Amino acid sequence: MTISTTRIGFAVTILLRVLLVPRDIDTALALSAGPIPIDGAGWPEKFPAKSHCSKCGLCETTFVTQVNDACAFLGDGMGRIDSMESHVHGRGRDLEDMAWTAEDGAPPMPNADEARFGVLAQPIALARGVGIQGAQWTGCVTSVALSMLEADMVDAVVCIASGESKDGLSSWSEPEPIVARTTEEVLRGRGVKPALAPSLKVLDEIRDDKSIRRLLFCGVGCAVQAFRAVQDSLDLEEVYVLGTNCVDNSPTPQAARNFLTKGVQVDETKARGYEFMQDFKVHVKMDDDYIKKPYFCLPGSVAESAIADSCLACFDYTNALADVVVGYMGAPLDASGKMEDTFQTLTVRNSRGKNMAQVAVDAGRLRFGEEAIGSGSHEKISTATVASDSIVQAMVGGEVKEKGLPRFIGEVMAVVMRNIGPKGIGFARYSIDYHILRNYLHILDEWDDDQTEKAMPRYARDIINRYLEQDESFAKLKDNILAKRTKGKEFGAADSQL
Known part of the structure; x- marks a missing residue:
């Protein structure tokens, strides 16, 4: 007894249709809706970069389809900065402008070298925010963001706010990406969040909200690189990027709190922020105190769990692709040695960056000091x-x-x-x-x-x-x-x- 080829083909077709039919309406809708974001609960194992994923938020949106070209830790990774700088700023950094100690021992030039610090439209300057209560430093980032929103340069600001922790405590360490439309919402972004933050998790919200035509994106280097790779897909009229220098974030908020508890040995529930400062000490702002502890007194074993693997694979400390960058490592410490009394550095990379800084100066929210210079061999x-x-x-x-x-x-x-x-x-x-x-x-x-x-x-x-x-x-x-x-x-x- 034989079965015709036609009948076999028909049977196979029916079987495939049965197997491929979604088992429920939710699955059917998901399959028809396009790209499916990765559930953040599966981080880092289910994310493409695995342990080196910086949890920037891109993969938690429908823009996940662009991850291979956008991620700073996949494929060509941060090597893409070489070509992206020219696209963003109109030129790449001067790679010949690299400062070193001379053979006769003479120290390098005192001002910033472009090969290290990135494209410079003007010399790196010292700066202070003005009138930003509750800032971890003087509020330079918040000052620029507020001024741009209030001057109607942008319709919205993407920033990282302090969210709620599961235990209701230590919210300063809980990063929550928001699309800020008001002064009050921008002010929620005050303070440095010491853990990996999913800044790009709001990309779908931005794309779908047609009232957002002009955007300010605030972020660290790896997030900025991913954002630059997809920003044209958002169909925006104007895009500004305000970056911060960034290094050695903790993988999770809990890891950051553990660092304070086990490393610095302070009550993390009373902490409101910390930094590794220029005086070779960790500074911790507390509810009712300000604590400094020398790096050399920290247990060596605390570093592995306190620093994310993605940060160990990062080569963009200076945030090469932002229009304006705020940091502190190139600034001198004030006599008090405290964050809120000390100048920060402000780097302007292009004409957009100049306009961003100027609107904050005009609003009286930002004050420039002298050019940032230095001394000594490194x-x-x-x-x-x-x-x-x-x-x-x-x-x-x-x-x-x-x-x-x-x-x-x-x-x-x-x-x-x-x-x-x-x-x-x-x-x-x-x-x-x-x-x-x-x-x-x-x-x-x-x-x-x-x-x-x-x-x-x-x-x-x-x-x-x-x-x-x-x-x-x-x-x-x-x-x-x-x-x-x-x-x-x-x-x-x-x-x-x-």
């Missing part, structure tokens, strides 16, 4: 910090200390380092180089050679190559990691043969 302290870094030590099989130095010794070391170390822009160079070198070792340890090269913009590769040529201790760290990688491959090959 190279030796950069590699010394890398060599002693607990995360690097863990990579190369070194000792990660469970306890920091005694408080008295830590205080003495902080004073000595502040007196003899680089200052202002010099300190910023130190911080930039240290993080680039450490992060290079991390991705070398985690990824293959091809992905490692693609993950870095040209300026980062230039800095790394300079240290590999000039500093034996750093070159040895690289060799140790490569040797470990080779040994790991050999073990893997041996296991596969068993």
Whole structure:
């Protein structure tokens, strides 16, 4: 008995239709609705960049389809900055303008070098926000955002507000992306959120709201890069980007609070913000106090859980693709040594950035100081910090200390380092180089050679190559990691043969 080919084909068609029919109406609607955002509850395992996902929020929107080209940690990653700078600012940074200590020991030039700090439309300036109560610093970011909204330059501001924590406490550490339309809503964005923040989670809301034609987006480097990659899809008339310098965020709000509890040893329920400052101390703003603790007194073991893997693969400390960038590492500390009394730095990268800063000045919300300058050499302290870094030590099989130095010794070391170390822009160079070198070792340890090269913009590769040529201790760290990688491959090959 035979069955015709036609009947077989018909039976297969019916079977496929039965198998492919959605089992419920919700599934049917989801399949017909287009791209499906990834549920944030599945972070990081269900996200494309896995442990290196910075939780920028892109994948939690229908823009997830653009993740391969937008994500700062997939494919060409931050290597895309090289071409994106020209598209955003009209030109790329001057890669020849890189400051180093001279062979005769003369320190680098005092003002910012473009290869390190990014495209500069004018010299980096010191600045203070004016009249922003409740700011973690002086309120420079809030001042610019408020001024632009009040001057009707934009219809809305994307910023990270303080959300509610599950226990109802410590809301300062809970990042909540919002589309702010009023002064009150913008003011919710005051303060630095120390954990990864999904700034782009509001992209669908922006695209679908036709009343938003002009937008200010506030964010850190990885979020700004992803936003720049998709901003044309939002069909907006005007786009402005206000960035912040950013490094070493915690993976979750709870991790940030644990750092305060276990590392700094303060009551995190009374904390309102913290920073790693230019005096080699962690500063913590409390409800009723202001606490400083030397870096050297922190237990080395606290770093691994306190810093997100994405931050260990970041090479955009200075936020290359923002129009205006606010930071603090290149600014001198005020005599009081407190955040709210200290100048910040303001970097303007293009004509849009000039207009953004000027509207805040005209509104009386922003006051400029002098040009940000510095002093001192940064190279030796950069590699010394890398060599002693607990995360690097863990990579190369070194000792990660469970306890920091005694408080008295830590205080003495902080004073000595502040007196003899680089200052202002010099300190910023130190911080930039240290993080680039450490992060290079991390991705070398985690990824293959091809992905490692693609993950870095040209300026980062230039800095790394300079240290590999000039500093034996750093070159040895690289060799140790490569040797470990080779040994790991050999073990893997041996296991596969068993």
